[in-house]
Amino acid sequence: MNKPLAYRMRPKTIDDVVGQTHLVGEGKIIRRMVDAKQLSSMILYGPPGTGKTSIASAIAGSTHYAFRMLNAATDSKKDLQIVVEEAKMSGTLILLLDEVHRLDKPKQDFLLPHLENGRVILIGATTENPYISINPAIRSRTQIFEVKPLNEEDIKQAIERALADSQDGLGDLDVTVTDEAMIHLTRATNGDLRSALNGLELAVKSTKPDTNGKIIIALDIIEECVQRKSLTHDKDGDAHYDVISAFQKSIRGSDVDAALHYMARLVEAGDMMSICRRLMVIAYEDIGLANPGACARTVSAVQAAEKLGFPEARIPLANAVIDLCLSPKSNSSIVAIDKALSDIRQGNTGDVPDYLKDSHYNGAEKLNRGVDYKYPHSFDNHWVKQQYLPNKIKNASYYEPVKTGKYEIALGKQWEWLISQKKGQS
Structure with missing residues (x-):
């Protein structure tokens, strides 16, 4: 039986991992572990298809340790015993334990001593928040890393790699994916690389070659294979950004119906990432200090949506849209920080006043650092008139x-x- 493309294209070393640069990029924690061959047990949590299993297999491939995969919900204690016996023989073994949050107490009690002596390096994978769902005994013996949804460029890179790879991918076939189809494939799967590769494989294998033996994958084929409609057939994808722009401007303009309409387009396209990101930008850019509670509720709605996934995610997201539309609006924060940035970029800075400089080191007083600083909490109302800006821009x-x-x-x-x-302050 042929293995799925997503399985075949799993990274063999840490250099092959797509995305997750905050974990596997140069100088980052998992890369440092692998380079030093100082692995510790870990929990990887994040949405499906974002690379948890890929990172585990890449770690094993880069370190040349034995690698086994089990499922905490479906595999038995006996299966764990077999893995541990193999670890005793090989010295060190990496165990990827999927759905680690469902590990019951008998399996956990059996596994813990082998984690402590380092014979088994556990890489637990879960879509659940480990701080809530995983037993403290396991949590205390692991490091916890969040695996984030891949962006469009990450998915495009993986697709192009699969199209070029003759050994494990589709490189032995003459496949052309149109620009419109590629854009849709990288967006419609909502950061889920497994879904993108599965959709690509289905598209290629179900499309008849033309008379020249070429397999042309057009937008309508990808729409069918990933079961998501594209927003438009716009070659450059401009309409996608037009919808996002209209979405923000409708909320800014307090038009609930228009905002829900544009959000519905993004929901239908499966683009949760754009909705969530844009809602948080809107909350702090357009509502801001007029209603900080709405900003906090938006963050909570986004977190709920990411945990639920579609179709249920549409519910907390719609709550946030309606809340933001009907909220009072203020852009004072973004205007203020942009004014400050403008000064910085034009060279309007000046020296920090001496009495505000760090004075927590020997010799600071001789340099007049921190001398004559007025500590506000020592004064009535915890405030005292004092210049904080540099002299050059003291009236900014x-x-x-x-x-x-x-x-x-x-x-x-x-x-x-x-x-x-402060008036009259010198």
Whole structure:
């Protein structure tokens, strides 16, 4: 029986891993472990198809340790015993234990001593939050790493590798994937590389070659094979970004119906990543200090959506959209930080006043560091007039409250009082 393309294209060494550079990039923690051959047991958690098994097999391939795979829910204690016996013979063995959050107590009790003596290097894989779902006894003996959804470039890189690989991939076939089909394949699978490769393989194997023996994979074929419709047949993918732009502008403009319409387009395209990212940007860029509670609720809705996955994810995301649409709006934060950045980029900085400089080292006082600093908590109302900006820009002003929403109105009153107190400061 032929193994699926996603299985065949699993990385053989750490250099073959797609994405997850925060873990396997140069100088990052798992790369450092592999290079030093100082492995410790770990839990990898994240959505399906993001590379948990791939990282485990790549670690084994790079270190040349024996590698075995079991499932905590379906494999028995006897299966674990067989693995441990093999580890005793080989010296060190890497065990990928899928659904590690479902490891019951008898299996756990059997496994723990072998983790402690280093005979078995456990790599647990789970889609559940390990801080909630995994027994503390296992958690305390492992390092926990989050595996994140792959971006479009990561998936495109893996697809191109599969198309070029004659040994494990589809390189022995003359396959051309159109630009529109490639764009859709990298987006519609929502960061799930396994789904993207499975969709690609189905498309290639179910498409008849033309008279020249070429297999042309067009957008309609990919739509059928991944069961997601493209937003449009726009070759450059501009319409995708147009929808995202319209989505943000509709929320900014407080049009609930339009915002839900554009979100529905993204839901239908399976593009959870764009929805989640854009909602968090909108929350802090467009709502901001007018309603900080809505910002916090948006983050919670995004986390719930990522945990649920589609189709249920549409529910917390819709809650967030409606909440943000009907919330008061303020862009004071983004305006303020951009003003400050503009000063920096134009060279308007100046020296930090001596009394604000670090004074926690011998000899600092001789350099006048920290001398005459006024500690606000030692004064009434925990505030004292004191210059904090460098002399060069001591009168610079960046933040201006937008008085929409009770919270920023209150901030505005405090800001106005502070400005009045600072007048005349030299």
